[in-house]
Amino acid sequence: MFIINCPFCGEREQSEFKAGGEAHIERPRQPTELSDDEWAEYLFMRKNIKGIQFERWNHIHGCRKWFNMVRDTSNDEIKAIYKMGEKPPVK
Amino acid sequence: MSKNLRVKTSKFIDETYRVSFKFNGTKYFGYKGDTLASALLANDIHLVGRSFKYHRPRGIMTSGSEEPNAIVQLHNNSDRTEPNVRATEVEIYEGLEASSQNCWPSVNFDIGGINNLLSPLLPAGFYYKTFMWPASFWEKYEYFIRKSAGLGKSPTTPDPDIYEHEYIHCDVLIVGAGISGIMAAKTAAKNGLKTLLVDEKPNLGGSTVYQNSEHFKINNQNSGSWLEKEINEIKKIDNLDIRIRTSVAAFHGYNFLLARENLTDHLPIEKRKNKTRQKLLKIRAKKVITATGSLERPLIFDNNDRPGILLSSAIKRYADLFGVACGEKNIFLTNNDSAYETAISLIQKGIKVEAIVDNREEIESKLLYEVEKNNIKVFKGFTIVNTNGYKKINKVSLMKLSKDGQKVIGSKINLSCDCLGVSGGWTPAVHLFTQSGGKLKFREEDQVFIPNKYSSEQISIGACNGDLTLEDIIENTPKYLKEFLNVKKTDYDNVEVFSSENKSKRNIWLLPSDKILGKTKSFVDYQNDATAKDIKLALREGFRSIEHVKRYTTTGMGTDQGKLGNMHALGIISETAGTKMGEHGTTTFRPPYTPLTFGTIVGRNVGEYFDVFRRTPMHEWHQKNKAEFENVGQWKRAWYYPKNNENMFEAVQRESKAARESAGILDASTLGKIDIQGTDASEFLNRVYTNAWSKLAVGKCRYGLMLNEDGMVYDDGVTTRLGENHYIMTTTTGGAANVLGKLEDYLQTEWPELDVYLTSVTDHFATISVCGPNSKKIISNVIPDLDLSDENFPHMSFKNTKIGKINCRIMRISFTGEHSYEINIQANYANSVWEKCMEIGKDFNITPYGTETMHLLRAEKGFIIVGQDTDATMTPIDLQMDWIVSKKKYDFIGKRSLYRSDTIKDDRKQLVGLLTDNPNEILEEGAQIVADVNKSPIEMLGHVTSSYYSPNLKKSIALGVVRGGKNMMGKKLIIPMENKTINVTVADPVFLDKENKRLNA
């Protein structure tokens, strides 16, 4: 179980949080302009890599805020945590 | 009759405190401090169980948690019975009752033993190969497999004991209180760190504390006495928490560990009352020091599993710690110095050692000289090729090993004995280290895996780190501790150590035999009866990965997870495959290290505390009025209110009729309620619902459908505009939390520019729904000041009003199709309003109805229930609800998905009404719908989602989803059931009052 440093509350147990899938996938501003394939790309395609992954997390049993996390999925090391709308601090 | 093999007093045993216990129904005596295993051995009992597959007689093999054979059932047929307990870990107490497992009818005469004679028919993968074919025979096989296999019996009555969970946060956790763990604990604690030391055994000090040999000295004292002083010192340190009888089960990431602390298992049953039996410790440690020691390896040779064959180190422990001789005529088979330690210990106590068979040819060892001085024959360069004795070993046969160790040569020598100690060297206990995500490396010299890369703030020290001799431990441990704990010195920086042990070892994974391998039974996994032959067979059949070989042969898959034989399995695989050890890696060690009881895992969360549940303010009223409840999400909802012995069907028929004929009342408090405020609230609703919201006037209500981005229906409910920038949204009972979460997600991540605030008010307001043709009369008496005329208060509108002095919101909305009102009132006043409605409604036969009647009434109207008629594959178009999907809006969640190539197909499953040809026949929900039963295979068109007998229409009605159902109006379909087929006709899903006349009746 990780310890997650919520940008609003500080360090808390993982059990207070909910994972929300891959980060930095923006909802298209004009969905009607998209082809089926383009829409499907947004809707279904998600990375699942062994290594550095950019993820969304929600402090669901705390402040309820969403934020981003950079995590190494091979050893669960959390490389960075940053707020929604911010640029990832690591590559 | 049984002998007394207690040969020596021991300070670890209280010989003034005699304890009686029963094993397989016979009464025996032991002493306080004994384990079940040591007490049995003192009574000369070795045979304690039968093996899993061949039902071979098996005896006690070890003295610890790694025990594969001596697993017993405690207190059979009582509410405290527990299977699969290791006799080597059970501390005896007055009244203990233990019995053998996996043998029927008794351990001495076991019918399953016939498998032993049939063993050529039971090779590796036997279960896979045999019982797979023909598949239809499985039912017959299963009965016999279950009867003759199986490890112990689970209890059938509730557990009478109490269990707890405890959270511990510490600076340093030390796992294992052997010599290196004690050194670590003292160093950490004396440097002011909040330290926790745990050990699975009842006493501290590991295997060093009972070491009283002249051959192992620390600071000129024998190592046992030296360690005892250290133990006495650390017991006085305040910031050191010591937990004995505590076994770490799991080592997770971020130094989160789970341990089980045993508090009462060693006490007589009558002294356990009202005490916590076991605690699950949830430990979060800044730093972890693993000091779990090592496990002695057995050796693999023909018939190496007989009762009376033990690990050499176990024989030593039984002699030194418990004062028990495992035999009167002991022989050892070894490939290293450890067996000599044991032999010397036995000689000191006057226990006869017959001979030592050593695989090594040339041995330079002080321990060997000492043994030879005592005129004990040492067979150098020899091995054991066979053993005799069915229920206990009585003879061994030795032969000389060839130079390369691959063959045996010369003639056979037979020696009689009653106990054989084996020592194949030591395996560092790296289980917890690997659980934590650590990576191992292989050390060639002595063929062991040791920690290489750590995944968190932790180290391994002592034997589990590959420091297998006293010298290495004393020399290396202080260095590791100083660096890891960041301290300048330890109490052990200048300790002098003396040891006679020589590190030399001749490692042969599978000892050769004069017989061909196919004729031998050389056990690698004792508990699961996997032999060397099985492993070689698996390789011949093409298995290469250690994980596959493991599953095919079941090696390492017992309750002991193969703690003894896994290394040999790896060794035999790499020898046979011609690969280097270490290339295969090891199999994964999974938590728990030793089995946990369910009680420990669950803790106090049993019975009514198993899961939280939520009650509405009217819950007690429902109870008083004999409601049956159903679980909806975490809510307890009134399901129906049986009267005069009515069954559910009868009650629901009565309630449904009353609601349509006069008045019904429903507790709808569980519906999710989300308060939405902000200048962009209307725009927000436009984006999350399929229909348009901007033009909804203040004071009006509207039904909304919410989709997922994939176009599938997610939730529904009525939302009311309370003010210019203020709405209240209702959601389904089960969906409330998820809907709020989803809306928050969009607000925070996609549309942060919107000025909208969401607050859950589900618990703050209770909702009372009154419906039926007389509802208006009732409400006009409950709230006399409110003008209920259709002009002032039309359908789909709301009013702020007061009941007495209490503010409330009244919506005129309907889920039944009847004229109806929903009173939303602050929760703590709700019950009094409910009772007022009941009182006033008496004259109109107001009838409380539950969720079942609500479902029936809405089905008559063809209203869907999200989650019952939908299953995350239904679009609004599939539901024939095109009317609610705005064509004008540019975008809303899920809109683009409604015209993907897949969602516009005509033959999707679509919601339809179903009428049975026989109006009294009620369909089963979930039943399959087909068109042609003669086709093979029958094509499934869909299934029934809702089905009821309608008392108002006097016929059976149902909703279902059918492939292409929209265009099947009037078509005949078939519902095939187990014993019959039911004919149905596709119909309009709105069965009653299609013109909605009743709403304003």
Ligand SMILES: [Zn+2]
């Ligand atoms: Zn937070």
